[in-house]
Amino acid sequence: MFESAEVGHKLSKEEYNKREPLLRQQLLKAQYDLLEKKSFPVIVLVSGVDGAGKGETVNLLNEWMDPRHIQTHAFGVMAEEEHDRPPMWRFWQALPPKGKIGILFGSWYTDPIITRVLRHTKMAEFEKHLDEIRHFERMLTAEGALVIKLWFHLSKKVQKKRLKKLEADPVTRWRVTPEDWRRFKHYDEFAEVSEHALRETSTGEAPWHLIEGADPQYRYIAAGEVLLDAMKKRLEGKAPVLAPSAPPPHIAIDGRDILNTLDYSQKLTPRVYDKKIDRLQGDLNLLTRDRRFRNRSLVIVFEGMDAAGKGSTIRRVTRALDARYYHVIPVAAPTEEERAQPYLWRFWRHVPRRDNAVIFDRSWYGRVLVERVEGFCSESDWMRAYHEINDFEEQLTLGGAIVIKFWLAVTLDEQLRRFREREKIAHKKFKITEEDWRNRKKWPKYEQAICDMIERTSTEIAPWNVIAGNDKPFARVEVLKTLVKRIEERL
Amino acid sequence: MFESAEVGHKLSKEEYNKREPLLRQQLLKAQYDLLEKKSFPVIVLVSGVDGAGKGETVNLLNEWMDPRHIQTHAFGVMAEEEHDRPPMWRFWQALPPKGKIGILFGSWYTDPIITRVLRHTKMAEFEKHLDEIRHFERMLTAEGALVIKLWFHLSKKVQKKRLKKLEADPVTRWRVTPEDWRRFKHYDEFAEVSEHALRETSTGEAPWHLIEGADPQYRYIAAGEVLLDAMKKRLEGKAPVLAPSAPPPHIAIDGRDILNTLDYSQKLTPRVYDKKIDRLQGDLNLLTRDRRFRNRSLVIVFEGMDAAGKGSTIRRVTRALDARYYHVIPVAAPTEEERAQPYLWRFWRHVPRRDNAVIFDRSWYGRVLVERVEGFCSESDWMRAYHEINDFEEQLTLGGAIVIKFWLAVTLDEQLRRFREREKIAHKKFKITEEDWRNRKKWPKYEQAICDMIERTSTEIAPWNVIAGNDKPFARVEVLKTLVKRIEERL
Numbered sequence: 001m002f003e004s005a006e007v008g009h010k011l012s013k014e015e016y017n018k019r020e021p022l023l024r025q026q027l028l029k030a031q032y033d034l035l036e037k038k039s040f041p042v043i044v045l046v047s048g049v050d051g052a053g054k055g056e057t058v059n060l061l062n063e064w065m066d067p068r069h070i071q072t073h074a075f076g077v078m079a080e081e082e083h084d085r086p087p088m089w090r091f092w093q094a095l096p097p098k099g100k101i102g103i104l105f106g107s108w109y110t111d112p113i114i115t116r117v118l119r120h121t122k123m124a125e126f127e128k129h130l131d132e133i134r135h136f137e138r139m140l141t142a143e144g145a146l147v148i149k150l151w152f153h154l155s156k157k158v159q160k161k162r163l164k165k166l167e168a169d170p171v172t173r174w175r176v177t178p179e180d181w182r183r184f185k186h187y188d189e190f191a192e193v194s195e196h197a198l199r200e201t202s203t204g205e206a207p208w209h210l211i212e213g214a215d216p217q218y219r220y221i222a223a224g225e226v227l228l229d230a231m232k233k234r235l236e237g238k239a240p241v242l243a244p245s246a247p248p249p250h251i252a253i254d255g256r257d258i259l260n261t262l263d264y265s266q267k268l269t270p271r272v273y274d275k276k277i278d279r280l281q282g283d284l285n286l287l288t289r290d291r292r293f294r295n296r297s298l299v300i301v302f303e304g305m306d307a308a309g310k311g312s313t314i315r316r317v318t319r320a321l322d323a324r325y326y327h328v329i330p331v332a333a334p335t336e337e338e339r340a341q342p343y344l345w346r347f348w349r350h351v352p353r354r355d356n357a358v359i360f361d362r363s364w365y366g367r368v369l370v371e372r373v374e375g376f377c378s379e380s381d382w383m384r385a386y387h388e389i390n391d392f393e394e395q396l397t398l399g400g401a402i403v404i405k406f407w408l409a410v411t412l413d414e415q416l417r418r419f420r421e422r423e424k425i426a427h428k429k430f431k432i433t434e435e436d437w438r439n440r441k442k443w444p445k446y447e448q449a450i451c452d453m454i455e456r457t458s459t460e461i462a463p464w465n466v467i468a469g470n471d472k473p474f475a476r477v478e479v480l481k482t483l484v485k486r487i488e489e490r491l
Numbered sequence: 492m493f494e495s496a497e498v499g500h501k502l503s504k505e506e507y508n509k510r511e512p513l514l515r516q517q518l519l520k521a522q523y524d525l526l527e528k529k530s531f532p533v534i535v536l537v538s539g540v541d542g543a544g545k546g547e548t549v550n551l552l553n554e555w556m557d558p559r560h561i562q563t564h565a566f567g568v569m570a571e572e573e574h575d576r577p578p579m580w581r582f583w584q585a586l587p588p589k590g591k592i593g594i595l596f597g598s599w600y601t602d603p604i605i606t607r608v609l610r611h612t613k614m615a616e617f618e619k620h621l622d623e624i625r626h627f628e629r630m631l632t633a634e635g636a637l638v639i640k641l642w643f644h645l646s647k648k649v650q651k652k653r654l655k656k657l658e659a660d661p662v663t664r665w666r667v668t669p670e671d672w673r674r675f676k677h678y679d680e681f682a683e684v685s686e687h688a689l690r691e692t693s694t695g696e697a698p699w700h701l702i703e704g705a706d707p708q709y710r711y712i713a714a715g716e717v718l719l720d721a722m723k724k725r726l727e728g729k730a731p732v733l734a735p736s737a738p739p740p741h742i743a744i745d746g747r748d749i750l751n752t753l754d755y756s757q758k759l760t761p762r763v764y765d766k767k768i769d770r771l772q773g774d775l776n777l778l779t780r781d782r783r784f785r786n787r788s789l790v791i792v793f794e795g796m797d798a799a800g801k802g803s804t805i806r807r808v809t810r811a812l813d814a815r816y817y818h819v820i821p822v823a824a825p826t827e828e829e830r831a832q833p834y835l836w837r838f839w840r841h842v843p844r845r846d847n848a849v850i851f852d853r854s855w856y857g858r859v860l861v862e863r864v865e866g867f868c869s870e871s872d873w874m875r876a877y878h879e880i881n882d883f884e885e886q887l888t889l890g891g892a893i894v895i896k897f898w899l900a901v902t903l904d905e906q907l908r909r910f911r912e913r914e915k916i917a918h919k920k921f922k923i924t925e926e927d928w929r930n931r932k933k934w935p936k937y938e939q940a941i942c943d944m945i946e947r948t949s950t951e952i953a954p955w956n957v958i959a960g961n962d963k964p965f966a967r968v969e970v971l972k973t974l975v976k977r978i979e980e981r982l
Contacts, residue, residue, distance in 0.1 A: 061814075067806060071818060311557065318558045322550060323550045323561075323596075325565075330559040336826045397778050421520070491823070
């Protein structure tokens with residue numbers, strides 16, 4: 001694969017001077033078109049061999065275009081102590097919004113490749129990383145992002161020459177670190193591992209572009225042309241065609257499902273409730289103060305139809321926690337800044353640090369519930385969301401989080417009773433709106449969406465806990481019991 | 492001052508049980524009113540003596556109200572290595588948006604008080620900190636925030652008893668750290684220093700509320716009532732009356748000002764320009780790679796009328812920098828999330844880390860320029876902004892930043908020439924809008940605003956550099972020359 005970037009590509013000074021002004025002008029125009037339309041973000045990944053001119057090329061791209069609308073971020077290999085949140089968190093924070101160009105210097109490829117070169121990871125783990133990357137980039141593309149991946153290559157001989165040359169010049173000497181030489185010793189492993197990575201992740205929607213880095217003129221024009229070509233095509237409306245997601249979930253033919261077979265009659269007397277809830281809150285409190293929790297975090301998701309009792313249940317949970325270490329995130333309509341990003345972005349920004357808890361009152365599941373039912377997104381959008389959500393929760397878990405999800409189920413009758421009750425109580429009136437009544441009419445559609453969601457996203461690492469919620473005391477105790485049990489298991 | 496919180500305030504269990512339900516209900520109602528109106532944020536500072544029940548009170552407030560709309564943040568004394576950005580940065584990040592309640596556990600008071608207790612700071616420095624805090628809180632209030640400051644106090648005797656009691660109980664033992672006992676040894680100094688701090692910062696707009704912490708019932712109800720009372724008053728529209736800012740700046744009676752006395756005829760030939768710009772870019776590049784720069788950061792501000800050449804000048808600057816270490820922030824209309832915060836918030840979020848540079852294309856000066864001239868804010872808003880801006884830049888500077896500000900000045904004639912030129916060139920057309928033509932008519936008003944701005948915000952730590960911009964090559968060289976000179980001086 002790398003052979004094509006070892007042929008000694010060259011561009012003469014004259015040729016460069018002829019091409020550069022036009023390329024530059026066109027890039028600038030494409031950038032302004034992008035900025036005006038604000039319809040998609042451009043994500044440029046810059047990776048490759050040390051000394052192949054990555055930095056200079058990125059600087060030149062910033063020079064050719066308007067640097068006010070380019071965000072360049074540099075990422076190195078993550079230090080062990082940086083692992084305070086899942087590894088992908090820092091990349092999510094750096095994603096450019098629609099209309100902007102984000103250049104990611106070193107990216108989600110660096111860590112998997114380097115750890116594999118140094119044999120810190122096994123082949124199977126490496127393959128898994130590549131698989132995750134494919135999913136991630138596919139999601140970015142499906143969310144509308146234009147992902148351009150540039151790999152700057154040098155043959156072993158040329159790299160050695162180049163490092164020596166940089167070292168010889170007092171102006172560039174600082175750029176060659178002992179680390180670079182250490183890495184050079186691993187050139188062959190590095191080439192082998194990265195070739196493998198490139199092959200496995202060169203997808204139709206986000207292919208790698210190999211650029212030979214030896215000749216500056218060649219590499220600048222090549223990188224610029226790749227970028228221009230990709231931007232122009234997308235601006236003209238040519239989006240990659242993604243393979244469709246799996247077919248829509250089926251409907252249970254016997255009409256039985258996880259919601260309508262739930263036993264809603266379970267109840268607790270106030271006496272039993274008081275005793276149980278106190279004990280459970282105490283247990284939960286102790287668990288979150290356990291020494292072993294310092295390296296973990298807690299992500300709790302509450303979903304449920306309107307008036308299912310999410311808010312009051314959350315209060316029973318937070319009562320057991322120290323306010324300094326948790327945040328409750330009520331999920332409403334996305335803000336302007338959030339709308340300019342992939343839909344999971346607004347949840348990534350709230351991912352807790354270690355030793356902290358975040359409770360989501362509604363969550364990323366909105367995509368496969370309300371957005372699906374109300375048609376706020378296309379079928380293919382919510383269809384692919386199941387997989388993306390499972391990915392997301394897996395990353396949280398691998399990052400040390402304990403993910404616990406609750407579906408608070410109430411029957412249609414019980415919901416009606418609660419709506420009527422809310423209308424009567426002055427200070428609860430704000431809680432009931434026209435929309436709530438409208439949503440009731442779509443109950444069967446919601447029921448289908450809920451069942452599909454539970455079927456497709458109840459994983460061994462983050463299973464759904466479906467709680468019969470007609471009796472609030474019963475539901476609260478069940479929730480706390482589940483929390484205590486799950487955390488105990490995971491610590 | 493603390494005597495009033497050492498009288499042994501107590502509330503019986505019965506009295507507590509009588510008051511609690513109503514207080515709770517009213518707090519919840521006030522919280523929802525706040526949430527609905529979204530007209531101001533509530534910032535609750537919680538400070539005081541160790542063991543006075545701060546944590547429990549904060550937890551209870553979260554329990555009484557809806558924790559989904561409260562954001563609690565805990566801050567300790569800042570570790571030396573955390574000083575990657577100015578000390579206030581972390582507090583700005585934690586400010587609640589309009590409609591929400593933010594509880595700041597440990598706050599901008601902790602560091603000044605503790606460092607003074609330990610005698611790491613001199614009295615004069617401590618006084619300066621308090622002065623900065625007064626300004627900061629005054630700004631928050633002027634921006635509409637309701638600032639409620641709770642100080643939980645315990646007498647020395649009671650504190651000792653309390654720490655011992657906490658230690659004796661296996662359930663609460665973890666809460667007493669050796670640090671607490673170390674601090675207890677400094678009780679008298681701590682009391683003296685904090686009494687001083689409280690007195691100096693108990694302003695009309697943000698007074699301290701002293702709460703005796705010995706009796707839980709008393710302290711819970713007292714804290715709740717303070718919060719409720721303050722929220723209710725503000726919700727009824729009773730905002731604190733702030734003393735008016737200084738009178739509007741005067742107009743120079745002889746008609747001469749810093750803009751119209753500038754020599755706009757200065758020019759550079761292309762030959763001289765090419766030579767100078769190359770050398771200056773090289774110098775700037777070396778300076779930002781200097782070892783001494785690792786502990787510094789760079790904040791560059793570009794302001795100027797439309798078509799003054801800000802964008803193209805910025806490109807001449809970024810060309811000298813490594814794209815991995817700078818960001819250019821084009822300042823346009825604030826986003827929804829930004830509008831829910833004090834106006835400086837959207838600039839604080841871009842404050843660079845050490846070793847990094849941020850270039851603002853338009854900046855916080857919008858408040859005293861376009862917002863003043865167009866009437867987007869009240870006179871008192873822009874009048875107080877001068878001081879707030881000077882404060883902000885001082886904090887940046889103390890935090891290690893080198894702040895360099897440019898006003899690119901062009902004459903009315905030159906602007907017209909450039910507008911016409913832009914209209915002719917296809918790919919520059921997007922740069923000229925109806926609004927640009929409208930703004931031209933307000934030139935005299937802008938000129939006044941610019942002169943006032945320069946007069947009031949050209950400080951010794953961050954002076955304005957007014958650059959004659961009619962000749963672009965001349966202006967660019969001047970800008971780079973100034974940058975190199977300023978950075979050299981400050982390293």
